Amino acid sequence: MRERRSGWTVAMLWAAVLAALVLSLCVGRYAVPPGTVARVLLARFLPITPDWDPTVETVVWQVRLPRALAGALVGASLAAGGAVFQGLFHNPLVSPYVLGVSSGAGFGAAVAILLGAGAILTQASAFAMGAVAVLLTMLIARSGRDGSQVTLVLAGFVVGSLFSSLISGAQYVADPATKLPQIVFWLMGSLAAVQWGDLGRAAIVTVPCLAAVMALRWKLNVLSMGDDEARSLGENPPAMRLLLIGLTTMATAVSVSLAGVIGWVGLVVPHMGRWLVGPDARRLVPASMAAGALAMMLIDDVARTLLAAEIPLGILTGIIGAPVFAVLLQRRRSGWE
Amino acid sequence: MDVPLVDIQDLGFSYGEAVVLHDVGMQVRQGQVFAIVGPNAAGKTTLLRCLERVLRPTRGVVRIDGRDTRVLSARELSRNVAAVPQAHAPVFPYTVEEVVLMGRNPRVNVGSVPGPADVEKAREALAALGMLEMAQRPYTQLSGGQLQLVLLARALAQEARVLLLDEPTAHLDFRNRYVVLDRIRQLATGRALAAVMTVHDPNDAMQYADRVGLLGDGGLVAAGTAQEVLTAERLEELYQMPIEVLTDGSRRVIVAGSRT
Numbered sequence: 001m002r003e004r005r006s007g008w009t010v011a012m013l014w015a016a017v018l019a020a021l022v023l024s025l026c027v028g029r030y031a032v033p034p035g036t037v038a039r040v041l042l043a044r045f046l047p048i049t050p051d052w053d054p055t056v057e058t059v060v061w062q063v064r065l066p067r068a069l070a071g072a073l074v075g076a077s078l079a080a081g082g083a084v085f086q087g088l089f090h091n092p093l094v095s096p097y098v099l100g101v102s103s104g105a106g107f108g109a110a111v112a113i114l115l116g117a118g119a120i121l122t123q124a125s126a127f128a129m130g131a132v133a134v135l136l137t138m139l140i141a142r143s144g145r146d147g148s149q150v151t152l153v154l155a156g157f158v159v160g161s162l163f164s165s166l167i168s169g170a171q172y173v174a175d176p177a178t179k180l181p182q183i184v185f186w187l188m189g190s191l192a193a194v195q196w197g198d199l200g201r202a203a204i205v206t207v208p209c210l211a212a213v214m215a216l217r218w219k220l221n222v223l224s225m226g227d228d229e230a231r232s233l234g235e236n237p238p239a240m241r242l243l244l245i246g247l248t249t250m251a252t253a254v255s256v257s258l259a260g261v262i263g264w265v266g267l268v269v270p271h272m273g274r275w276l277v278g279p280d281a282r283r284l285v286p287a288s289m290a291a292g293a294l295a296m297m298l299i300d301d302v303a304r305t306l307l308a309a310e311i312p313l314g315i316l317t318g319i320i321g322a323p324v325f326a327v328l329l330q331r332r333r334s335g336w337e
Numbered sequence: 338m339d340v341p342l343v344d345i346q347d348l349g350f351s352y353g354e355a356v357v358l359h360d361v362g363m364q365v366r367q368g369q370v371f372a373i374v375g376p377n378a379a380g381k382t383t384l385l386r387c388l389e390r391v392l393r394p395t396r397g398v399v400r401i402d403g404r405d406t407r408v409l410s411a412r413e414l415s416r417n418v419a420a421v422p423q424a425h426a427p428v429f430p431y432t433v434e435e436v437v438l439m440g441r442n443p444r445v446n447v448g449s450v451p452g453p454a455d456v457e458k459a460r461e462a463l464a465a466l467g468m469l470e471m472a473q474r475p476y477t478q479l480s481g482g483q484l485q486l487v488l489l490a491r492a493l494a495q496e497a498r499v500l501l502l503d504e505p506t507a508h509l510d511f512r513n514r515y516v517v518l519d520r521i522r523q524l525a526t527g528r529a530l531a532a533v534m535t536v537h538d539p540n541d542a543m544q545y546a547d548r549v550g551l552l553g554d555g556g557l558v559a560a561g562t563a564q565e566v567l568t569a570e571r572l573e574e575l576y577q578m579p580i581e582v583l584t585d586g587s588r589r590v591i592v593a594g595s596r597t
Contacts, residue, residue, distance in 0.1 A: 090428045215448040215449075216447075216448060218449070218450045218451065219447075221431070222439050222442050224428055224429055226426070228391055229420075229422055231389075231391055231411065232389050232420040233415055233440065233442040233443065233495070234412040234413075234414070234415030234416070234442050234443030235411065235442060236411055278430075278431075279431055280431060280432075280435050282450050
């Protein structure tokens with residue numbers, strides 16, 4: 001009964017993702033009607049004679065489509081990461097950034113920008129340092145006495161603080177006329193510069209990671225029963241946890257290196273997902289992915305249409321995410337006891 | 338004579354230097370309820386956790402259906418041994434059915450989700466415990482007795498032949514205690530399971546167990562039928578207090594303190 005209804009909700013969410021994708025291709029300072037958008041896309045695969053301005057083709061195919069798809073990918077990754085982490089850590093306040101990946105990636109990007117590296121190198125550096133930060137967190141947590149999840153979250157906090165300080169240091173020495181604005185802009189998150197190549201490099205990693213998380217999502221239910229019970233249900237909790245953390249962290253690190261540090265999505269969207277379809281990961285994970293993709297695309301549409309200048313995504317997600325979270329908490333519908 | 342479902346030989350467990358269990362040997366056959374009775378810190382829970390292999394025994398062998406548990410994989414073991422935990426702190430408000438479905442985990446392929454056949458098994462298990470009408474309720478809203486029955490249903494859905502219960506009546510009121518123990522008794526007989534449970538109150542063992550093991554200071558003091566093992570003398574020595582066993586002919590009741 002509830003399952004069938006929730007199954008519908010998940011399907012509706014994915015339909016909404018498609019609708020948001022089309023919308024994202026239409027809106028902007030150069031508005032394109034949906035019919036034209038459809039023909040521009042179909043002309044890639046079918047013999048349709050173009051009756052539109054070549055600018056339209058560039059705007060839809062070269063600018064908006066990769067950007068919208070990147071938004072969907074980043075949103076889905078962050079939301080799935082949040083759903084997985086909140087389930088694994090039994091903690092409603094963790095996001096996929098909790099192990100320090102965002103601070104590490106931010107530092108990596110800042111250093112690359114300081115050294116005058118291009119977009120690809122900046123992404124690579126962000127990803128590498130994000131991974132280093134998470135590995136450092138794991139190492140510190142492992143050396144801790146009890147090896148519990150609390151230790152892991154605390155270690156993530158320590159490493160995150162360390163890299164935040166290093167980011168401040170990088171900003172302090174950056175040239176305030178040229179490099180500093182670049183670093184600050186990167187840290188606030190943006191999809192403005194995304195091109196097909198960037199999207200492709202990100203998708204090669206995130207899509208398989210997300211597919212694997214989808215395949216393993218049932219295990220989240222079992223692990224949420226606690227280690228002893230999960231073990232007596234035939235699971236190997238430390239190994240399965242490590243696998244799930246690895247997959248989601250990888251997707252998160254790639255997302256951050258592609259789009260910068262976008263807060264709140266990974267924290268709030270899983271709560272919305274729980275409110276919509278309940279706590280069962282079989283539906284929560286796909287629902288969170290869809291809701292994350294949907295939210296990210298819509299927020300990015302706002303970011304590039306609201307004002308003449310682009311608004312950094314991190315600012316918008318914060319402005320929208322905080323009140324949404326407050327409402328969810330107030331209604332006690334976030335799916336936590 | 339058939340192979341006992343649970344066969345424990347010379348079992349020992351130590352945390353470093355501290356010996357928790359030593360020289361424990363016992364057998365449980367199908368259809369039997371085996372109660373482990375003993376004071377706090379006698380090692381009852383540790384013994385169960387060794388059977389479940391959550392703890393690795395430092396000495397001895399545990400055989401389930403003739404197979405040494407040390408060579409079984411976690412999945413294989415959990416298809417043969419199901420455990421009902423004593424304290425369960427719910428985090429997410431899963432429905433009752435979703436919780437029971439988790440018992441199917443050892444039989445669901447990795448990288449897959451439970452299918453309709455698994456849902457059927459889960460509902461069957463709930464029906465066997467009279468909990469089917471609760472299937473769609475959040476399990477966080479259940480009473481202690483209902484929660485215990487749901488966790489028992491989850492263990493049934495595992496389709497294991499050995500059932501381990503750690504103080505199944507610990508948080509239950511007078512009636513629910515009877516309901517839960519009665520269901521365990523029925524399941525053991527009806528489904529030819531071997532149920533091993535720890536109990537605080539020797540009366541639970543007296544009334545519901547076929548076999549009783551008295552555990553004191555990590556060692557098995559006595560094992561046998563309830564009437565053989567649960568005598569006033571043994572219990573007095575075990576609990577270090579005056580104890581009497583009253584009888585009305587067919588039933589026996591253990592009471593603390595002596596008549597004055």
